[in-house]
Amino acid sequence: MRIGIIGMGNVGGALGRRWAAAGHQVVFGLRNPGDANSQDEAKALKAAVAAIPQAVAGAEVVVLAVPWPVALPTVTSLAGELKGKVLLDCTNPLTADLSGLVLGTTTSAGEEVAKAAPGARVVKIFNTTGSPNMAAAPYDGTPLTMLYAGDDAAAKQTAAGLARALGFDPVDAGPLLVARVLEPFGLAWITLAVRQKLGTDFHFQIVRKPAK
Ligand SMILES: NC(=O)c1ccc[n+]([C@@H]2O[C@H](COP(=O)([O-])OP(=O)(O)OC[C@H]3O[C@@H](n4cnc5c(N)ncnc54)[C@H](OP(=O)(O)O)[C@@H]3O)[C@@H](O)[C@H]2O)c1
Numbered sequence: 001m002r003i004g005i006i007g008m009g010n011v012g013g014a015l016g017r018r019w020a021a022a023g024h025q026v027v028f029g030l031r032n033p034g035d036a037n038s039q040d041e042a043k044a045l046k047a048a049v050a051a052i053p054q055a056v057a058g059a060e061v062v063v064l065a066v067p068w069p070v071a072l073p074t075v076t077s078l079a080g081e082l083k084g085k086v087l088l089d090c091t092n093p094l095t096a097d098l099s100g101l102v103l104g105t106t107t108s109a110g111e112e113v114a115k116a117a118p119g120a121r122v123v124k125i126f127n128t129t130g131s132p133n134m135a136a137a138p139y140d141g142t143p144l145t146m147l148y149a150g151d152d153a154a155a156k157q158t159a160a161g162l163a164r165a166l167g168f169d170p171v172d173a174g175p176l177l178v179a180r181v182l183e184p185f186g187l188a189w190i191t192l193a194v195r196q197k198l199g200t201d202f203h204f205q206i207v208r209k210p211a212k
Contacts, residue, residue, distance in 0.1 A: 004059030029055030110179030
C-alpha cells in the first residue's frame with residue numbers, strides 16, 4: 001500500500017518505520033524535504049521523503065501525525081488532495097503543557113479534521129497509546145488493543161488492517177464522533193506516563209473473559 005505520512009516525529013516515524021519494514025511504500029511528507037538527516041533516515045528505513053503535497057498526492061492512505069496546533073492549517077492546505085483518500089488522524093488536541101485538551105465533549109480533533117478536509121475518509125486511530133507502543137507492539141506475542149472510530153466502513157477496514165500488521169488488535173469503537181471519547185483516552189495515557197511517572201512501557205488493553 002502507498003502510505004503518505006505527514007510528520008516524521010515520534011508517531012509518524014514509528015509507524016512509518018514499521019510499515020516500511022512490512023513492505024509498504026512509505027513516503028514521509030515534510031515541510032523541509034531537502035533536509036539531509038531526514039533523507040538519510042528515510043533511506044535507512046527503505047522509505048522516501050517529499051514535500052507534503054507530493055507525499056499526499058501519491059498516497060492511498062494518508063497519516064496525519066503533526067502537533068495539534070498545526071493540524072488544521074496543514075489539512076486545510078491539502079483539502080483538494082485529500083478528497084477520497086483514507087486519512088488516519090493520530091492527533092490529540094493537547095494543551096502545550098500536556099495537562100488537558102483544547103477541545104472536546106461537543107467536538108473532537110477527528111471531527112474538526114474531517115470538516116477541514118471534505119470528502120476525506122477520516123479514521124481516528126493511533127492516538128490512544130504512546131509512540132513507544134507503536135514501535136513495540138505486540139507485547140510478547142499479545143496484540144495490543146487499538147481503538148478506532150470513523151464513518152466510512154471501507155476506510156475503517158483499511159485502518160484496522162494497517163494496525164493489525166503492526167501487532168495491534170484493532171477494535172471498532174464506532175462513528176467518528178467517538179473521537180470525543182478516544183482523545184481524552186489518549187490524554188489519560190499521557191497523564192499516567194508522565195505525571196504519574198508510569199513511564200511508557202504500559203498499554204490499555206481490552207481483556208475478554210474466557211468462554212466457558
Ligand atoms: N508522541 C506520542 O506518543 C503520541 C501518541 C499518540 C498521539 N500523538 C499525537 O500525534 C501527533 C504527533 O505527535 P508526535 O509526538 O509524533 O510529534 P513530534 O514528535 O513533535 O513530531 C511532529 C512532526 O510534525 C512535523 N511538523 C511540525 N510542525 C509542522 C508544520 N507546521 N507543518 C508540517 N509538519 C510539521 C514535525 O516536523 P519538523 O521535524 O519539521 O518539526 C514532526 O515531523 C500529535 O498530534 C500528538 O498529540 C502522539
